[in-house]
Amino acid sequence: MTRTDIASRTIAAPVARVWAALVDPVALTVWLPPEGMSGRFDRYDASPGGSYRLVLTYADASAAPGKTTADSDVVEARFVDVVPGDRVVQAVDFVSDDPAQAGTMTMTWQVTAVEPGTRVVFRADDVPPGISAADHADGMNSSLAQLAAYLEA
Structure with missing residues (x-):
């Protein structure tokens, strides 16, 4: 059974x-990591067919253990579709030995002009079963809140 999460x-x-x-990888490291995490890209190419490796590190791993190491989640992703001013579609895999974290999640970021700005929809399809729905919703909403803070400052 597949799961879709939307924020x-x-x-x-x-x-x-x-x-x-x-x-922009510099902007992404500021707003994308959910609250309580920091991020860095080991590589980044946002062209269709390009890829990235993102290391997310927990500030306090005792509250939320990492999927890859005790204090980190490593994400391997490739860009499936990049339509400037419209959407970014990525195929995302967590690097983990836990089979519950396995599987490719499709993440789509869609932007639409609205009053008074831009509507951003973050959709995650085929979410691995090891990712808690509540935690994922919190993380997605945290990233969107940080994106708003980054852009509205």
Whole structure:
């Protein structure tokens, strides 16, 4: 059984600024890691067919153990579709020995102009069963809140 998780938020910024934050690795390291985590890219190529390796590190691993190591989640992803000003689609895998974390999750970030800014929809399809629905929703909403803070400051 597959699972889809969706989060969305309206951000008071034009589509062009939001889009730029979705594909800029420097911006992504600021807003993408959920609260309580930091991130760094080992590599990053946002072109269709390009890929990235993102290391997310927990500030306090005792509260939430990592999927890859005791204090980190490593994400291997490739860009399936990149439509400037519209959407980014990624095939994402967590590096983990836990079979409950296995499987490729499709993550889609879609942007649409609305009043008073941009509607951002974050959709995750085929979420691995080892990822708690509640924790995933919290993480997705945390990232969107940080994206808003980053762009609305």
